[in-house]
Amino acid sequence: MPEVMFAGPDGRLEGRYHHSSEPNAPLALVLHPHPLHGGTMNNRITYAMYRSFEKMGFSVMRYNSRGVGRSQGRYDGGIGEISDAAAALDWMQMVNPNAGGLWIAGYSFGAFVGMQLLMRRPEITGWISVAPPANHYDFGFLAPCPCGGLMIAGEADELVPEPAIRKLVDKLNTQKGVSVDYRIFAGADHVFANHADQVAEALEDHVSTIMARGALALAAD
Structure with a gap:
């Protein structure tokens, strides 16, 4: 799990990067929760998603955004x-x-950043959003959303109530060609204290299903 430092727009950024042994492996980028509330690349859910992608043969990175850990710069309100x-x-x-493909996975504030990036980078082929802060940020920019993905909510989330996420999912599912795989974890709060394994399993299940579907479509062509 080599440490990497790379150039960011406001100074150098610190990350952890796993390079797959598979040739032309797909890529995954994992985004951490809010930096002003203790979010770092070592967050348990962020790390669980990183390891899941690694296990599935991806080249994967998690990193500290500006002002976190050894990353330079200071928090910039999301922009x-x-x-x-x-x-x-x-x-x-x-x-x-x-x-061979590119996935974005974000948790909480990281889910908001990931979905913003999704709209800017057409090469992204799939996404995972865990507890996206649908009651704190306007996700209206997802119009049209370029592809479907996996959204996870905690049924007992006190910071982002499940109905707020459900409303976002319903809105996305009305868009042509978009299908959101929505999963609610019973008893899970915003930190998913006892649900890291469940998040990892849901990610692996969703990603493997979508990639198998894509492989079948290619074979049919």
């Missing part, structure tokens, strides 16, 4: 953090010019 995510993606694509 700069989206630029940081784009810089992380640029670095991975430079190292993996022939990658």
